[in-house]
Amino acid sequence: MQFDIIICTYNRPTSLINLIGQIETCSLLPARIIVVDSSDEENHHVKNLARVTYIRSSHKNQPYQRFVGYTVSTAEVLVFLDDDLELVNQGVFKAILDCYKVIEVSGVSGGVDYESVISNVINNEVDNTTTQFKLLNFVSGVPNLEPGKIYPMGLAGPLLKGEGKVEYFHGPFMSFKRTSLHSIYDPVLFSLYEEKLGKGEDKVVSMKVGLNETLWYLPTVFFKHPPVASHYFSDIRSFYRRLAFSRLHLSKVFARYAGQNTFIICLRYYYFMLWRLVIAAGKFIAKRSPERLAIVQGYFDGLLRTLSRSPLNNSKIDWKSAAKTDAKGY
Numbered sequence: 463m464q465f466d467i468i469i470c471t472y473n474r475p476t477s478l479i480n481l482i483g484q485i486e487t488c489s490l491l492p493a494r495i496i497v498v499d500s501s502d503e504e505n506h507h508v509k510n511l512a513r514v515t516y517i518r519s520s521h522k523n524q525p526y527q528r529f530v531g532y533t534v535s536t537a538e539v540l541v542f543l544d545d546d547l548e549l550v551n552q553g554v555f556k557a558i559l560d561c562y563k564v565i566e567v568s569g570v571s572g573g574v575d576y577e578s579v580i581s582n583v584i585n586n587e588v589d590n591t592t593t594q595f596k597l598l599n600f601v602s603g604v605p606n607l608e609p610g611k612i613y614p615m616g617l618a619g620p621l622l623k624g625e626g627k628v629e630y631f632h633g634p635f636m637s638f639k640r641t642s643l644h645s646i647y648d649p650v651l652f653s654l655y656e657e658k659l660g661k662g663e664d665k666v667v668s669m670k671v672g673l674n675e676t677l678w679y680l681p682t683v684f685f686k687h688p689p690v691a692s693h694y695f696s697d698i699r700s701f702y703r704r705l706a707f708s709r710l711h712l713s714k715v716f717a718r719y720a721g722q723n724t725f726i727i728c729l730r731y732y733y734f735m736l737w738r739l740v741i742a743a744g745k746f747i748a749k750r751s752p753e754r755l756a757i758v759q760g761y762f763d764g765l766l767r768t769l770s771r772s773p774l775n776n777s778k779i780d781w782k783s784a785a786k787t788d789a790k791g792y
Contacts, residue, residue, distance in 0.1 A: 463538050463559055465637070467492045468531030470524050471545035473501045478508060484549035486513070490556040492541070496534055498527040498788075520788050521779075523655040525648065525663040530785045532646050540643065544634040547685040550575070554684035558637050561678055568642035568675035569668065571631040573621075573683035602737035603730060610679065612669045614727050615734050616662045616712035621679070628679045629672040633664025634687050638671060645670045649781050654711060656779065658700065659767065661708040666715050673719040698756035699763070702742075706735055706764025735765055 467485065471478045482495060497508055500519040509516040515534060519527045528542060539562060541555070551557075558570040607619040610628035618630055646667060654660030671677060710731055717727040739761045746754040 463562060464493045465539035465541055465555065465559060466531075466535040466537040467495045467541045467543060468498065468528060468535065469495065469543050469545050470498045470519075470527035470531065471501060471505075472499075472522055472524075474545045475501065475503075475505050475508075477546040478505065481543065481545060481547055481549070482508065482511065482514065488549070488552045488555050490553075490559060492555065493537055494535070496531045498531045500527060517788055518791055520784055521652075521656060523652060525655055525660070525667070526652045526781060526785070528663075528667070529646055529648075529652070529781070530788050532640075532643055533785050533789045535640070538640055539637055540640055541637040542633075542635070543685075544687065547574070547634055547687055549684070550686050551682065551684040557680060557682065557684070561680065562639070565678060566676065567639075567678040568671050569631065569636065569638040569677040570680065571628075571636050571677070572680035573685075574632060574634050575683050575686040576632065576634070577687055577689040598741075602741065603734035612665065612672065612716065614713045614716050614730050615709040616665050616716075618665065622681060625680055626678070628677050629669060630665050631668040631672070631677060631679075635685055636664065636668060642671050642675055643667075647782070649779075650711065652781050653779070654708060659704055659707045659764075660711070661704045662712050665712060669716065670719050673716075698753055699760040702757050702760025703763040703767070704760075706738070706761045707767050708764075709735065710768050732765075735761065739765065 469478065469481065478497070485492070485495060492513070494515050495511075495513050496515045496517065497505075498517045498519050499505055499508075500522040504518060505516070508514055517530060517534060519530060521527070531542075532540060539559065541558070554572065558572065561567060561570045605613050605617065607613065607617060609619045610622045610626065610630075611619040612630040613619075621632075622628060648666065651660060651663055651666055655663070668677065710728070713727050713731040714724060716722070717724040739758065742754070742758045742761055746758050
């Protein structure tokens with residue numbers, strides 16, 4: 463079973479070079495490492511590596527870049543990796559390929575020692591474990607988050623403690639059968655990222671598969687995701703604007719692929735987000751700071767954007783033509 467690795471990168475040349483070097487030490491190697499680079503400068507070192515197919519992306523847009531990688535690859539299995547991962551288990555690709563051979567699954571992922579700044583922020587947003595927040599979470603629209611399950615607004619249950627079936631993957635490390643990725647072409651999602659309103663694309667891609675097919679999770683830790691600075695979190699207000707707005711698209715995708723009523727799910731989104739705005743405002747009033755004010759403003763901006771116009775369907779870019787043009791460039 464042949465597999466390709468697809469790495470979408472933006473202005474992390476050193477991390478990218480280190481990751482490719484670590485991949486080369488694995489017990490099972492890919493047919494190709496497809497690097498889709500939207501960095502400000504071309505990475506000549508990576509471009510000249512023997513196993514690498516290097517593509518310059520015309521858009522700084524991760525879901526679009528993943529689609530470009532998908533367009534270029536002809537392998538049966540596609541493995542998507544973040545550009546800032548660090549390998550800790552050289553048996554990673556053998557382990558996931560073995561799953562495809564033994565179990566009838568459409569996607570496989572595994573453990574990541576996840577130390578991302580964004581992860582810490584998001585996980586703290588809807589704490590469903592401490593007693594003092596359980597009632598508030600229930601009242602404010604947070605469901606009981608079961609392990610491995612995905613919910614409206616892109617809310618997701620914790621990772622499984624053992625091996626088993628899940629409905630979504632975490633973004634740094636995902637693999638899928640190519641035949642299950644027909645819905646990776648998502649012009650709405652591409653447009654959201656182009657307009658700086660998108661987030662959670664890993665959940666969008668994986669839940670489209672996981673809500674109707676079988677995704678499999680291996681608890682073994684294969685990679686480390688160090689706490690590097692995120693491109694998204696450099697501006698707090700912009701980050702929370704993205705977060706608020708993108709949850710609407712996540713909700714609509716969930717409704718479609720879970721077979722639920724879109725209108726009802728959208729009502730749940732507004733109920734949930736209004737509570738997030740109220741809670742953020744309460745925290746700001748209790749203890750004022752520029753950061754807490756920026757969170758309130760970001761939530762308000764995002765919610766207002768969902769009401770003022772319909773950017774979920776306003777793309778004027780021919781994404782398929784753009785991807786074909788970029789793919790021809792390598």
